[in-house]
Amino acid sequence: MAGVGLFSFVTMDLQTLLVLLLLFLSAVLLVYRRGRRLNLPPGPRGLPIVGNLLSLRPSKLLSNMAAWRQQYGDVYSLRALNRVIVVLYGHKAIHDALVKQPEIFSDRPPLRLMKRDPGLVMAPYGERWAERRRFALAALRQFGMGRRSAEGRIQEEGTALCSAIRSLDGAPTDISHLLGNAVSNIICSMSFGNRFEYDDEEFKRLSYAFSCLVGPNNRTMFALFRQIVMPYVRKLPMMANYREHGIKMSDYIIDFIMKSAEEHKATYDKSDIRDIIDVFLSEGSSEKSNGMNEEALGTIIRDLFIAGSETTATTLKWGLLYTALNPEVQTKVQEEINREFGSEAPPWSERGRLPYTEATIMEIQRVRPIVPLNVPHGTTCATTLYGYDIPAGTYIIPSLWSAMMDPEVTPEPETFRPERFLDDEGKVVKPEWFLPFSTGRRRCLGEQLAKMELFLFYTSLLQHFTFSLPDGAPAPPMDGSLGFVLAPTPYDVCAVPRHNP
Ligand code: HEM
Numbered sequence: 379m380a381g382v383g384l385f386s387f388v389t390m391d392l393q394t395l396l397v398l399l400l401l402f403l404s405a406v407l408l409v410y411r412r413g414r415r416l417n418l419p420p421g422p423r424g425l426p427i428v429g430n431l432l433s434l435r436p437s438k439l440l441s442n443m444a445a446w447r448q449q450y451g452d453v454y455s456l457r458a459l460n461r462v463i464v465v466l467y468g469h470k471a472i473h474d475a476l477v478k479q480p481e482i483f484s485d486r487p488p489l490r491l492m493k494r495d496p497g498l499v500m501a502p503y504g505e506r507w508a509e510r511r512r513f514a515l516a517a518l519r520q521f522g523m524g525r526r527s528a529e530g531r532i533q534e535e536g537t538a539l540c541s542a543i544r545s546l547d548g549a550p551t552d553i554s555h556l557l558g559n560a561v562s563n564i565i566c567s568m569s570f571g572n573r574f575e576y577d578d579e580e581f582k583r584l585s586y587a588f589s590c591l592v593g594p595n596n597r598t599m600f601a602l603f604r605q606i607v608m609p610y611v612r613k614l615p616m617m618a619n620y621r622e623h624g625i626k627m628s629d630y631i632i633d634f635i636m637k638s639a640e641e642h643k644a645t646y647d648k649s650d651i652r653d654i655i656d657v658f659l660s661e662g663s664s665e666k667s668n669g670m671n672e673e674a675l676g677t678i679i680r681d682l683f684i685a686g687s688e689t690t691a692t693t694l695k696w697g698l699l700y701t702a703l704n705p706e707v708q709t710k711v712q713e714e715i716n717r718e719f720g721s722e723a724p725p726w727s728e729r730g731r732l733p734y735t736e737a738t739i740m741e742i743q744r745v746r747p748i749v750p751l752n753v754p755h756g757t758t759c760a761t762t763l764y765g766y767d768i769p770a771g772t773y774i775i776p777s778l779w780s781a782m783m784d785p786e787v788t789p790e791p792e793t794f795r796p797e798r799f800l801d802d803e804g805k806v807v808k809p810e811w812f813l814p815f816s817t818g819r820r821r822c823l824g825e826q827l828a829k830m831e832l833f834l835f836y837t838s839l840l841q842h843f844t845f846s847l848p849d850g851a852p853a854p855p856m857d858g859s860l861g862f863v864l865a866p867t868p869y870d871v872c873a874v875p876r877h878n879p
Pocket of ligand 1: 511514683685686687748749823
């Protein structure tokens, strides 16, 4: 009997498998035939069924994409199983889609990672997203002025960061976790009203949860990318584990924020708005439309952390690496700061006095765009671009890497040269291809905050230290690794205190 039971179990499983396989092949065939009827953008042929999936390995993706552009032009398509992916290569194609057809190209592909509210970054384009974006922008702007301004908070954090680095006494150290702590603390301070000490247990738990979602060693985002491309993969045990762990960490963060919102209610004073949670309370949560409840607040703040911490910290990590590898640039930045401000902290409002420093920060963002493939976009309905059909719900990659690393626009793109951003009179120029924060309706919501953080942290670090690689240490491989962001390979750096800045 047991044998029969086992046999029927196996046959049933085989039957199910066959049915699934048939369904799957029909779906692939359907998309393939539909693709043939439509005039889709050209692209590499790929293999039967899997399409170009095997060419989407992170280590080869950026170089493969550049090669495909040479062959197929600025708008080309890839196929991964039943999914068509359209790549926008170069700033013009990005502009022509995201800016000229904003109602169509501002969606996100559906992402079934989180069980709860979709939040802000991955919210589908529409009323609900618009309401959240408006709330988050207004909340961030509230901290542009006043005693507890964003600038004041960043300067306070810069002092804590410098003192943590000073305690290393110039010894070779990987300081990336300190940069990460400092940047996360800005969002903590703006969201919850206060910063954490770096060894605070609660802060460590929160930082761990964030690093699980977006940290440099984490491939979750790439796993996500594949999930979007290939929904079947989600069912595989390894992917399911990624997903479950991601959900657990996200839930922990949202619950922490909701708990904090409860505590805020007890001390809320409408004449003293302390942070983003207070802004939410001031708007009267009961009257909120478009699902703006406390859970939505939790997901919005989670998204500000996700979108705002690893991005800014990783830019600083690349920044210090390129600074250490280019001592002549470092000296010029330090001389400029000395000349203009001596040992005073350069204020954000007077950044115009430091054009070389500003150009250096721009060059850091250009030479290693930390969101090289942008956050994926989707199309709300069918359209055409450059004469090609783009169906509704297409997965769009507006490649920021291509905009800023295109040799036709930025000669010798791998060379670190801040002068690219200076005109003949030494003034900063902002070319239209400079798109680290993307463009169009979904462009980075935290751009102003990010720029302020980069300027204040970078000037403070270079005012107090000189950075170099340890004696005799080779430069780490400069390709970095592509996960949620393009992160540098971990490296040790010596931060030698400057005595007479
Ligand atoms: C150097 C730092 C940063 C870089 C390079 C960066 C870059 C980007 C990019 C490329 C996008 C996608 C835009 C698109 O879909 O077209 C994005 C979206 C976003 N960023 Fe940033 N970002 C940075 C810092 C921040 C900060 C500090 C915050 C807020 C605290 C933030 C909040 C957001 C949000 C909420 C979105 C989603 C916008 C939406 O979907 O409507 N980012 N960012």
